[in-house]
Amino acid sequence: MSTLPPTLGPSFRRAEPDARRLSLIEACARVLAKAGAAGASVRAIAQEAGVSPGLIGHYFGGVDALVTETYAHVDAQVSAALDAAVAAAGGDPCARLEAFVTASFAPPIGTRALLATWIAFWSLVTARGDIARQHDEQYAGYRARLEALLADCGVAADALRLAAISTTALVDGLWLELCLSPGCFTVAEAGAMARRHLDGVISPDRAPG
Amino acid sequence: MSTLPPTLGPSFRRAEPDARRLSLIEACARVLAKAGAAGASVRAIAQEAGVSPGLIGHYFGGVDALVTETYAHVDAQVSAALDAAVAAAGGDPCARLEAFVTASFAPPIGTRALLATWIAFWSLVTARGDIARQHDEQYAGYRARLEALLADCGVAADALRLAAISTTALVDGLWLELCLSPGCFTVAEAGAMARRHLDGVISPDRAPG
DNA sequence: TTGCTTGTTGAACGATCGTACAACAGCTGG
DNA sequence: CCAGCTGTTGTACGATCGTTCAACAAGCAA
Numbered sequence: 001m002s003t004l005p006p007t008l009g010p011s012f013r014r015a016e017p018d019a020r021r022l023s024l025i026e027a028c029a030r031v032l033a034k035a036g037a038a039g040a041s042v043r044a045i046a047q048e049a050g051v052s053p054g055l056i057g058h059y060f061g062g063v064d065a066l067v068t069e070t071y072a073h074v075d076a077q078v079s080a081a082l083d084a085a086v087a088a089a090g091g092d093p094c095a096r097l098e099a100f101v102t103a104s105f106a107p108p109i110g111t112r113a114l115l116a117t118w119i120a121f122w123s124l125v126t127a128r129g130d131i132a133r134q135h136d137e138q139y140a141g142y143r144a145r146l147e148a149l150l151a152d153c154g155v156a157a158d159a160l161r162l163a164a165i166s167t168t169a170l171v172d173g174l175w176l177e178l179c180l181s182p183g184c185f186t187v188a189e190a191g192a193m194a195r196r197h198l199d200g201v202i203s204p205d206r207a208p209g
Numbered sequence: 210m211s212t213l214p215p216t217l218g219p220s221f222r223r224a225e226p227d228a229r230r231l232s233l234i235e236a237c238a239r240v241l242a243k244a245g246a247a248g249a250s251v252r253a254i255a256q257e258a259g260v261s262p263g264l265i266g267h268y269f270g271g272v273d274a275l276v277t278e279t280y281a282h283v284d285a286q287v288s289a290a291l292d293a294a295v296a297a298a299g300g301d302p303c304a305r306l307e308a309f310v311t312a313s314f315a316p317p318i319g320t321r322a323l324l325a326t327w328i329a330f331w332s333l334v335t336a337r338g339d340i341a342r343q344h345d346e347q348y349a350g351y352r353a354r355l356e357a358l359l360a361d362c363g364v365a366a367d368a369l370r371l372a373a374i375s376t377t378a379l380v381d382g383l384w385l386e387l388c389l390s391p392g393c394f395t396v397a398e399a400g401a402m403a404r405r406h407l408d409g410v411i412s413p414d415r416a417p418g
Numbered sequence: 419t420t421g422c423t424t425g426t427t428g429a430a431c432g433a434t435c436g437t438a439c440a441a442c443a444g445c446t447g448g
Numbered sequence: 449c450c451a452g453c454t455g456t457t458g459t460a461c462g463a464t465c466g467t468t469c470a471a472c473a474a475g476c477a478a
Contacts, residue, residue, distance in 0.1 A: 014425055014474055036332045038247045042466060052427045057467060064466095116335045123245045123332040125389065126325045136390055165394050166402040169382025170375065176385075177378055180334065181345055185374050193375040200409045223444055223455055251436060261457045266437060273436095 012051075021059055021069075024049050028070040033113035037120035040067065068130060071121050074114070075138050081109055086149070093152035097198065100149055101167065102191040104175045110187065115179035143168055153202050163201045170197050221260075230268055230278075233258050237279040242322035246329035249276065277339060280330050283323070284347050290318055295358070302361035306407065309358055310376065311400040313384045319396065324388035352377055362411050372410045379406050 015023070027049035031040050042063050046053040060066040082103050089099035104110055124131040146164040155163050174190045224232070236258035240249050251272050255262040269275040291312050298308035313319055333340040355373040364372050383399045 010474065011472095012426055012474075017425090020425085034335070036246070036335050038332070039336065041464080043464080053466090054428070054468080055426065058426075062466075119328065119331045119335075122328045122389075123247070126243070126245050126328075127248065139386070139390065139393075162394070162398060162402060165386070165398075166379065166383070166406070169386060169402070170379045170406075171382070172385060173378025173380070173382035174375070176381060177348070177374070180331075181348065184348075185371070189371060189374075193371060193378070196409075197375070197379075197406070200405075219444065220442095221444075221456060226455090229455085250434080252434085262436090263438080263458070264456065267456075271436075 017059070020051075020055075024051070024056060024059060024066060025070050025073050028066050029074055029117055030113075032067075032070065032120040033116040036116065037067075037123045040120065064128070067124070068134070070117075071131065071134055074117055074121075075134075078109055078114075079141075082145075093149070093154075094198075094202070097149040097153050098195060100146065101171055101194045101198065104171050105178060105187045105190045105194075110175060110178060112179050112182070115176065139168075150201070155202060159201075167194075167197060167201060170194060226268070229260075229264075233260070233265060233268060233275065234279050234282050237275050238283055238326055239322075241276075241279065241329040242325040245325065246276075246332045249329065273337075276333070277343070279326075280340065280343055283326055283330075284343075287318055287323075288350075291354075302358070302363075303407075303411070306358040306362050307404060309355065310380055310403045310407065313380050314387060314396045314399045314403075319384060319387060321388050321391070324385065348377075359410070364411060368410075376403075376406060376410060379403060 024045065028040065028045050031045050031048050035044065040063070042053050042056050045063070045066070046056055049055075056063060056066055060069065082100055085099045085103035086096045089095045108114065121131060121135070125135055126132075143164045146167060147160045150160055150163050150167070151157070171194060174193060177184060178187065178190055233254065237249065237254050240254050240257050244253065249272070251262050251265050254272070254275070255265055258264075265272060265275055269278065291309055294308040294312035295305045298304045317323065330340060330344070334344055335341075352373045355376060356369045359369055359372050359376070360366070380403060383402060386393060387396065387399055
């Protein structure tokens with residue numbers, strides 16, 4: 001069943017190194033989303049990509065390096081989606097900030113598959129120092145971009161840091177619950193809650209009473 | 210090295226079934242925290258508990274059932290810690306709400322080990338339906354308790370649901386980042402951000418301008 | 419067409435996984 | 449002190465894991 005027709009045509013096709021690497025990375029992401037970190041075996045990834053298990057060792061030297069590169073690739077995809085959302089929002093600073101924040105609730109970010117992939121990476125943070133470092137760098141970059149957008153909306157410099165942290169926390173928490181239990185609340189409600197939070201962060205503090 | 214002194218004393222001790230089960234569950238939680246879901250093998254858990262691998266099959270029938278019961282046990286511990294924080298806060302409704310929310314940032318909840326354990330459970334949600342169901346039930350219960358505390362603080366009934374969801378999301382996000390990157394912000398700052406969010410949720414909406 | 423380069427295969431290896439089970443030994447009632 | 453009960457052990461088994469590597473064949477140059 002593995003090699004049915006040895007005479008009916010080419011039993012495999014050669015591919016350009018970059019294309020093959022990308023197809024393996026994408027297959028790894030799909031397996032991580034489908035079966036979690038525990039199910040991301042060399043054989044499962046190779047089968048998902050439609051190639052032989054040995055090819056992963058040939059291109060990445062091992063499954064750990066493939067997972068690491070998949071992490072970087074998925075992170076780059078998320079960053080690109082956020083950038084695209086900001087660019088599509090026009091020139092108004094507050095609209096750009098809103099777009100950046102609410103983009104996490106819509107595809108391709110607000111997806112069960114992406115959450116499963118991300119959880120798989122989180123589950124590796126404990127055991128692998130390189131993954132932990134990769135995560136720290138990515139989150140610092142995410143907060144820095146958010147700080148810049150908040151500053152453009154008039155948030156004071158001394159409040160920027162905590163404003164970015166709390167906003168990130170709220171968005172991540174909403175994203176997490178939205179993906180884990182899609183029936184609990186809607187994407188629109190998530191956006192409304194995030195905007196309400198942004199209102200409180202951007203506007204100057206009101207006096208009590 | 211495994212059985213050094215067969216004549217110097219008892220090579221093992223018998224334990225009451227409940228005590229042995231509990232020690233295995235606690236060992237499983239430690240292994241999950243230390244090595245993630247992928248490292249929670251029967252042998253690793255048995256070694257952590259100081260018993261033979263076969264004993265896990267004897268008490269739980271398999272490693273899956275042990276992980277499931279460990280999930281329930283850790284969840285019960287978190288609930289108990291939250292209840293204790295609320296009880297210690299006295300009778301003032303707002304103080305009880307604050308205690309419930311900020312308890313997630315201090316031990317035994319706000320701990321790297323507990324986060325690692327929780328991530329291990331999340332990583333099983335995709336592959337195992339029983340774990341997913343367990344998670345849904347637990348989160349619904351968490352939000353229900355939070356809704357009750359919010360109602361005691363005067364939050365309108367029609368705003369309760371989203372108030373509980375957004376508060377849960379913020380707390381979970383802060384808890385997640387606080388455990389993943391402890392150096393990014395402090396427990397006190399997390400509490401301050403959560404209290405600020407609660408102020409916005411409890412107080413009536415202010416008019417713009 | 420022929421030969422070469424090399425991307426690709428698939429089997430083989432040792433390690434580790436979860437599970438099963440017969441033998442052992444700590445405890446307790448006699 | 450002795451026998452029985454049973455909690456506990458540790459090995460054995462098949463499956464699957466990551467990795468390695470000799471052989472194969474697709475595609476290109478001549």
